[in-house]
Amino acid sequence: MLKILQARLQQGHRTIRYPDGPAPAVPDRLRGAPAIDADKCAGTRRDGCRLCAETCPTGAISFADGQRGGPRLDLGRCLFCGECAAACPAGALAFTQEHRLATRRREDLVLGPGRTSVRLAEALEPRLLGLFGRSLKLRQVSAGGCNACEADVNVLGTVGWDLGRFSIQFVAAPRHADGLLITGPVTRNMRLALEKTYEAVPEPKIVIAVGACAISGGPYLGHAQACDGATGLLPVDLFIPGCPPHPLTILDGLLRLLGRVA
Structure with missing residues (x-):
């Protein structure tokens, strides 16, 4: 019994303190919320580039207004595989380590022109x-x-x-x-x-x-x-x-x- 208590004291506090304390460190390879640099994307699309959309295995990326409109990214379809970021020649799309992604409405998961970040979930009624x-x-x-x-x-x-x-x-x-x-x-x-x-x-x-x-x-x-x-x-x-x-x-x-x- 004494050995058990001693081991427990040596282990210290093992439960994360979130949300009262800082968020725990996440691994470097975590792919969180994506970030799209519209300027880089616009420069590449002058040459008709659609590599990110063509690479996406679930059709999560599209260009709603042809080549003129900005990319539309549906996080509800996204597998966070990173293939789109790897395919983009301008580096216009990258995945951050932002872990907050949950929403109350399906449409809030869609990023595009005019919406560059997820509208985070609100409390229940x-x-x-x-x-x-x-x-x-x-x-x-x-x-x-x-x-x-x-x-x-x-x-x-x-x-x-x-x-x-x-x-x-x-x-x-x-x-x-x-x-x-x-x-x-x-x-x-x-x-x-x-x-x-x-x-x-x-x-x-x-x-x-x-x-x-x-x-x-x-x-x-x-x-x-x-x-x-x-x-x-x-x-x-x-x-x-x-x-x-x-x-x-x-x-x-x-x-x-x-x-x-x-």
Whole structure:
């Protein structure tokens, strides 16, 4: 017993202090919010360059106004693979280490002319915030995912993150839940299961889509055996983009939804 206590004292404080303290350091290879230099892009597009759009595997990048308009980047489709940044000859597109990406509306994930940054998620409406703000129980549904998003969601339950200290917990039964946290593109085989799980959650309830697959279908967008995510099937209250999103991105989105982060 004394050895256990001694080891615990040597380990010190192991849980991140976010959001009260500074955000923990993220790895150098993390691809967070993208940044687009419109001037560099405009100079390159005089020669008809569309390499970023042609390289994107999910069609997340487009030019809505031909070659004259600026690039339009849909973070709900983006896999954060970095292929677009590598293909751009002018270096007009780069990924930063900004982890805050969650939004309340699907359209807020679209960057382009006039919008260079994500409109971060706002808190729930007062009535829902009064119900869920101090205690939120979620049923996680893996709707055909590859387990990458699921793994990063599970990280939040470890001692380093301790999601339970925010009174946010995952439960086994939808009837005990306040809402769903969905990962995966919602395959045809999982659609009915997802819809029944949603129906089993008592009203009022919320839905959170985590990852590009759950938001838009990700790399399976348009596949005959996938439903292009949960967005077209259920009313989604929080969108957390990424492939997969960093645990800090997921945590920040959840806390913003509950009004814990300004």
